[in-house]
Amino acid sequence: MIVAADASADAKPAKAAPASVAAVGTAVGGLSPAEWTVRWWRWAHSFVDGARPYQDPDGSRCALGQDEDGPVWFLAGTDGRSQVRRRCRIPAGKHLLVPVINMYFHAPRIGEYAHRCDQVKAQVMVNNEALVSAVVVLDGKALPRPARLTSRCFDPFPDGDPDGDEEDRKHPGPYHAAADGYWLLLPPLTPGKHRLVIGANYGNDQDADFGRMIQNFEYELQIGESAI
Template identity: 30%
Template sequence: MNGGIGRAGLVGMMLAALVGCGGSSGDSDDSAKAKAKAGAGARTTAAASESSVASASQDRLSSDVLQSRWWTWAASEPEATNPVADEDGRECGRNQPKDVWFLAGTFGTRAERTCTVPGGVPLAFPLVNLVADPADCAEFMSAAEGSAVLDGEEIDAETSRGETISVDGVAGNPVTGTGERFTATGCGLWVQLPPLRSGKHTLEIRGRSQDFSVAVDYALTVESA
């Protein structure tokens, strides 16, 4: 997720102060809803080690569903308790769904977070991502890169060059800045992991596109299923 005017970390370029890049002072409220950047970083390569991952055969969310759900989750809390603005991981469990555990990027800063994750639940997160219009996504993705390293092993990232997604949030959230539901184009570099084995894990997330970059180091404790 991702910085921009203000903070939309996860939103790399938020429009109006959200995550990412906002529009100019002449942008309308509608255009502001359509541009949000977020991030966590992304380059790609090798699969996670078997010692860290329970199974690689878990069902995966489609790109449009993943992005719609992640952005809605990221925009579900005001700044004081928002997982993207979280500095140490204390807010990582906010509003988590039961079938997947989302991790957040930042608003363009570096963070070190400690987070306890329930066992038996897959994880999903962006390396770097954006909500905007098709043209903005094309430009953003032309420079997007990043990496995710789990327990010392680099893991694969998926590239989304642009899908239509729907985002909902609470009023005043720092990611989209609006409590209204809107439809836009979502793009980015994304990682989906099957449930991790119980115990302690490290996860390093890095992402960059143009002048926006994200760096998050997670110390994860996975509970027994």
Template identity: 40%
Template sequence: MRRWLFVLAFTCASVALARPAQVLAPGERVGGADAAALSARWWQWASVAPPGARAYDDPTGEHCADAQQGPVWFLAGTSGDAAVERRCSVPYGKHVFFPIIAMMQHSPRGRHVPCDTLRDAAAVNNDYLQHAIVKIDGVIVPDARRFRARSTACFDAYERAPYVDEPGVFAPAASDGYWILLAPPSRGRHHISVRANYANPAAGVAGGGLVQYFDYTIDVVDPSI
């Protein structure tokens, strides 16, 4: 019994002593990709599942490992319908990337909408960010507005989606929003908290009052665990 109590105490201590995760500065790159490029990959990742089953609809984080690939681990925001608290295990050595608040505009599959038109539409609500508060391991990230990232070119919204009826048909899309990129966090437990909203004064603009309210508890573990 004493040995078991010692092991339990040691484990709890190691979780509590995890070093605070480091927020990378705007413009930092991972594998040559900056936040704008990563946001395109994030939207493609979020679109892997069909509507209603996508990462931002996951209430608990149960599916946070679905479709993850490469050196960056994506965390989802929400659809704006409710506040969520998620738990997620993240392999040690991965960067972590997630939205504070963001929009994507895409054209119907097979239909050409000019990229500039999509970029302008994605920007509309982001020009009216009202609040953006991000805490990483209990520390507020200063001036979250500086983390805005916008598409420089359009990307295929459904490049990784296996459920589409016409694979290979390009669906141009553009992203605009506020994103956080973390250096690979230390082993142990970390906490992420996001509170953000738009306040677009124009009536009837889709997403003009979008609210993001979500929390993550992530346990960074060795990939073999």
């Protein structure tokens, strides 16, 4: 199954220079940005279908499943079927990881329909070679083009990961997955209100399912507690 998560907006780039964005290869909490995308997908799959973060219509589930003590807070895009506006309160001091537009695929590791790791990775790459646009606007200012991040093969369900640490390898799951796409990793925003608008789309006519995917979502963010 291929699942697309995340984004295209009709916002136009602003003229002002953007806020800083964590560079590709910049570790946060000892993990690379690509490794944080693995954790993002595991977070998304910790919910049942229909209640996953990218299916949230208004942001009311923004805090569910988040690591309150960790350095990164996950935001979601959409499943490509809707345009959404969400509100989310986020603790101060958190980096924000946001999928702009990307592809995901998982398959059995063994059995009749088994896929090798390279086959799984190949499934998620093609549309990202056909990116048409990726627009990110934060508080009215256009940010740089988001980074393309390609994950390792990983167990999408958190109980076991044959490519993970020693404890994970003792309990490999029946599936492995990969993700490839464009992500935003923002350093902690200043306390207060912020508006994040994201939009992107592919232009691959060879993929009837997701090759023309359009993403469109925005967030009203409250960082830290509201002023009294």
